[in-house]
Structures are given as C-alpha cells and as structure tokens.
Amino acid sequence: MTSTLIVNDQNLAPRDGELYLLQAFYPQPIADNYFNSLRQNLAWQTEQIHIFGRWVQVPRLMAWYGDAGADYRYSGIDHQPLPWTRELQALRTDVEAVCRQAFNSVLANLYRDGRDSMGCHADNEKELGPNPLIASLSFGETRLLRFRHSRSRTTLDIELSHGDLLIMAGELQHHWRHELPKTRLAKQARINLTFRRIVSTPTSPVLSATR
Numbered sequence: 001m002t003s004t005l006i007v008n009d010q011n012l013a014p015r016d017g018e019l020y021l022l023q024a025f026y027p028q029p030i031a032d033n034y035f036n037s038l039r040q041n042l043a044w045q046t047e048q049i050h051i052f053g054r055w056v057q058v059p060r061l062m063a064w065y066g067d068a069g070a071d072y073r074y075s076g077i078d079h080q081p082l083p084w085t086r087e088l089q090a091l092r093t094d095v096e097a098v099c100r101q102a103f104n105s106v107l108a109n110l111y112r113d114g115r116d117s118m119g120c121h122a123d124n125e126k127e128l129g130p131n132p133l134i135a136s137l138s139f140g141e142t143r144l145l146r147f148r149h150s151r152s153r154t155t156l157d158i159e160l161s162h163g164d165l166l167i168m169a170g171e172l173q174h175h176w177r178h179e180l181p182k183t184r185l186a187k188q189a190r191i192n193l194t195f196r197r198i199v200s201t202p203t204s205p206v207l208s209a210t211r
C-alpha cells in the first residue's frame with residue numbers, strides 16, 4: 001500500500017482504490033456547530049443541468065469555494081470559486097493535516113432531506129489529476145453513499161454520519177462510481193464538503209451531465 005495518509009485505518013475498498021472512513025472525526029458538539037454555521041453561512045444555490053435537450057434542476061443545493069483561479073466545471077457550467085470563509089479554512093486545515101495534502105477548493109452540497117440526492121458518477125475530471133485524493137466531510141443526517149465497481153458491478157455501501165471524514169484515494173475514481181441515493185428514511189438535512197485539489201484548468205465540459 002502506497003498511501004501517504006497518516007491514518008492507519010483499514011482500506012474499505014476491496015480492490016482498485018483506497019477508501020478510509022474516520023468516524024466522528026469531529027465529535028458531536030463541534031460537528032453541531034459546523035452544521036449550523038455552514039447551513040447558515042454558505043452561499044447555497046440551486047443548479048441546473050442540461051440533459052436530453054432540457055434544463056433540469058439538480059436535487060440538492062450547492063456552493064463552490066476555493067483559491068482564486070481554481071476554476072471548476074460542474075453541471076456543465078464553469079464555476080468561479082467563492083473566497084474561503086473562516087470556517088471552511090479551519091476545516092481545510094484539519095483535513096489537510098490528516099491527508100498530508102493541500103486542497104485548493106471545496107464543493108459543498110446540501111441535501112435538504114431524503115428526496116435530495118446525487119446521481120452515480122466518478123470524480124475523474126481531468127483537472128483533478130490522475131489519482132485524486134478527495135476528502136469528504138459529512139454533517140447532519142446520516143446518508144448512505146453507494147459505490148459501484150465498473151466491471152464487476154460489486155456494490156459497497158458506506159454510511160456517512162455527522163462528523164465523519166471519508167477519504168477517497170488511489171485508483172478509486174478509475175474503477176468505482178458513487179452515488180447518494182434518495183431515501184425515505186432521511187427527514188433531516190445533510191451537508192457534505194468534498195475538498196479537492198485542482199491541478200489544471202479545463203478547456204471542455206468535464207462533469208457528466210447525468211448527476
């Protein structure tokens with residue numbers, strides 16, 4: 001294993017990539033504070049995607065923050081990042097210490113309840129580089145993240161709860177896709193932050209329009 005993480009956790013991916021789950025990375029009172037302030041203070045927006053010739057609203061709210069110049073294209077639209085807030089900076093510092101990697105951007109998603117979701121995709125955009133390390137923080141309602149191996153169709157369900165940190169690394173994005181399915185069980189909101197390192201500027205649409 002060639003991981004550069006300082007976590008000694010077991011790799012949850014049975015093959016073709018690395019997945020580490022640090023449960024309660026933030027203990028509950030701290031996670032509560034982050035959930036409340038992120039929900040209040042981030043510039044949550046609805047996004048439209050162009051799919052089969054029409055514009056459809058994505059079933060969640062989103063916000064994009066990062067260093068100036070770390071432009072990122074998602075939902076078919078080129079997004080200029082908003083400048084880091086103080087709390088996103090603090091979260092970034094904590095996550096960087098564990099991952100031993102610098103992040104220059106974060107994509108925030110707000111799932112208002114179990115009717116909000118994210119479609120199956122891989123975070124394999126070329127501006128993330130060949131084997132991106134992506135750090136994903138969850139706050140609020142527990143939701144299931146489902147991984148699907150592209151060739152074998154094996155699925156792997158990971159429950160993400162309040163304060164958890166999930167790290168995706170190695171070749172994972174080449175071989176596995178992931179989705180956050182809708183569920184009747186989730187009545188409360190969930191916030192997810194994925195810290196990323198943008199290494200090149202895109203010249204063409206790079207995120208699949210099917211999310």
Ligand SMILES: O=C(O)CCC(=O)C(=O)O
Pocket residue numbers: 107109118123136145160178180192194
């Ligand atoms: O909400 C999640 O846990 C998944 C988010 C995700 O896959 C993404 O932002 O690319």
Ligand SMILES: [Fe+2]
Pocket residue numbers: 121122123178
């Ligand atoms: Fe993703």
